[in-house]
Amino acid sequence: xxxxxxxxxxxxxxxxxxxxxxxxxxxxxxxxxxxxxxxxxxxxxxxxxxxxxxxxxxxxxxxxxxxxxxxxxxxxxxxxxxxxxxxxxxxxxxxxxxxxxxxxxxxxxxxxxxxxxxxxxxxxxxxxxxxxxxxxxxxxxxxxxxxxxxxxxxxxxxxxxxxxxx
Amino acid sequence: xxxxxxxxxxxxxxxxxxxxxxxxxxxxxxxxxxxxxxxxxxxxxxxxxxxxxxxxxxxxxxxxxxxxxxxxxxxxxxxxxxxxxxxxxxxxxxxxxxxxxxxxxxxxxxxxxxxxxxxxxxxxxxxxxxxxxxxxxxxxxxxxxxxxxxxxxxxxxxxxxxxxxx
Numbered sequence: 001x002x003x004x005x006x007x008x009x010x011x012x013x014x015x016x017x018x019x020x021x022x023x024x025x026x027x028x029x030x031x032x033x034x035x036x037x038x039x040x041x042x043x044x045x046x047x048x049x050x051x052x053x054x055x056x057x058x059x060x061x062x063x064x065x066x067x068x069x070x071x072x073x074x075x076x077x078x079x080x081x082x083x084x085x086x087x088x089x090x091x092x093x094x095x096x097x098x099x100x101x102x103x104x105x106x107x108x109x110x111x112x113x114x115x116x117x118x119x120x121x122x123x124x125x126x127x128x129x130x131x132x133x134x135x136x137x138x139x140x141x142x143x144x145x146x147x148x149x150x151x152x153x154x155x156x157x158x159x160x161x162x163x164x165x166x
Numbered sequence: 167x168x169x170x171x172x173x174x175x176x177x178x179x180x181x182x183x184x185x186x187x188x189x190x191x192x193x194x195x196x197x198x199x200x201x202x203x204x205x206x207x208x209x210x211x212x213x214x215x216x217x218x219x220x221x222x223x224x225x226x227x228x229x230x231x232x233x234x235x236x237x238x239x240x241x242x243x244x245x246x247x248x249x250x251x252x253x254x255x256x257x258x259x260x261x262x263x264x265x266x267x268x269x270x271x272x273x274x275x276x277x278x279x280x281x282x283x284x285x286x287x288x289x290x291x292x293x294x295x296x297x298x299x300x301x302x303x304x305x306x307x308x309x310x311x312x313x314x315x316x317x318x319x320x321x322x323x324x325x326x327x328x329x330x331x332x
Contacts (some may be wrong), residue, residue, distance in 0.1 A: 022308075024226050033297040036231045042223040042313045056222060057208040058251060058288065058310060060190050065202045085224060087308050090256055120308075122224065131199040142188075142253050142286075144224060144310055147208045 004070070004163040007095055010113040010121070018098040018111070018127045020044040022087055022120030044122035048146045049081030057147035060089070063134030070165035073097060076105050076128040077155045082146030086132060087120030089140040095133060097164060101126035105156045112164050128156065130164075170236070170329040173261055176279035176287070184264040184277070184293045186210040188253050188286030210288035214312045215247030223313035226255070229300030236331035239263060242271050242294040243321045248312030252298060253286030255306040261299060263330055267292035271322045278330050294322065296330075 008014060012021045024040045032039035048056040076099055088094065096113045099105045105128045115121070122144075123129050132141070146152055174180060178187045190206045198205035214222040242265055254260065262279045265271045271294045281287070288310075289295050298307070312318055 022224060022226070024228065024306075032227055033299070036229070036233065036300050037227040037298065038230050039225055039227045039309075041225040043226065044224040046222040046224065048222065056212040056214065058188060058210040058212065058253075059208060060188070060206040061198055061203040062190060062206070063202070064204050067202065087224075087253075087255070089253070132203065133199070134202050140190075142308060143205075 004165055005110065005112045006165055007112040007114040010096060010115045010119055015113065015121065017100060019124045020122040022085065022122060023118060044085055045083065045124060046122070046144065047083045047125045053150060054081065054146045054148040054152065057145060059143040061132065061141045061143055063137050063139040065134060066136050067133035070163045071095065071133060072161045073130055073158065073164050074161040075155055075157050077131055077153055078126050078128045079146065079152045080126050080154060081148070081152045083122055083125050084145040085120060085122035085143065087142045089142055091117045092135060092139050093117045094135055095164060096121055097130035098123070099128035101128070105158070107158065110162065114166055170331055171276065171278045173278040173280040173330060173332050176262060176281045176285055180279065181287065183266060185290045186288040188251065188288060189284060210251055211249065211290060212288070212310065213249045213291045219316060220247065220312045220314040220318065223311060225309040227298070227307045227309055229303050229305040231300060232302050233299040236329045237261065237299060238327045239296055239324065239330050240327040241321055241323050243297055243319055244292050244294045245312065245318045246292050246320060247314070247318045249288055249291050250311040251286060251288035251309065253308045255308055257283045258301060258305050259283045260301055261330060262287055263296035264289070265294035267294070273324065276328065280332055
């Protein structure tokens with residue numbers, strides 16, 4: 001029997017066990033370039049893993065096939081060798097589903113969030129997460145993660161799917 | 167006597183000596199997450215310098231005081247220990263002025279570009295560049311660069327300012 005999980009509004013506190021929220025805040029505000037900009041610095045704990053077998057990279061992902069909500073979650077993945085950041089390149093909310101880093105997904109600890117349209121996220125190394133789903137065609141993310149020649153992705157299927165709703 | 171430099175449309179070829187253009191292209195296109203996304207991978211050569219004294223970081227910069235064009239360029243800066251990427255978080259063009267990496271700015275080799283509104287850029291380590299100017303208040307960039315406790319910025323003032331025009 002599947003159960004249902006309602007996505008909560010994403011906040012830095014709620015997400016702290018899983019990663020970072022990429023957003024501006026009063027705490028991180030500095031001045032930059034002769035006060036032409038406010039700069040909100042060092043928002044994410046980045047980890048690109050062992051240098052021998054990979055390197056830090058920037059990519060763009062563009063939504064192609066949107067996924068309708070509620071979403072039937074049956075698999076989570078993790079990147080054991082590095083963090084992974086997603087930043088929306090225009091304003092749109094997106095759904096984030098995570099479970100704590102560890103050898104296996106602990107189903108009772110799966111958490112679902114919805115961003116506020118401006119936020120990005122950075123999964124810490126090894127944190128289980130739902131593969132990103134597209135909300136609308138054409139929406140783009142900047143991704144900052146580890147590029148590898150070999151694998152850096154484990155998948156775990158759930159015995160009972162979870163219905164993620166907004 | 168100051169001279170004038172007209173910003174050219176930014177292309178990957180024109181920018182290759184200075185860094186990377188962060189944009190989608192047919193060459194870098196892959197499929198991701200069960201074809202829910204197109205992914206344009208590994209768009210930038212990132213370098214975060216020696217680990218002992220710094221670390222990779224993500225920041226957000228928000229335009230505060232816009233700069234009118236033409237712009238009187240009298241200084242370029244470089245980050246000797248790392249690359250620096252700027253990606254606009256909504257669609258807007260911005261001006262990029264660069265000179266090749268080296269001990270000093272070679273004034274004859276200064277080049278000016280204007281982005282197409284979607285493009286981001288990544289300055290390679292040590293490339294001289296104009297400090298980012300804001301075109302409009304509130305416009306935001308994601309920055310991916312090296313966070314340091316000490317310095318990672320050299321400045322060079324020009325004997326004769328250059329007028330950068332669109």
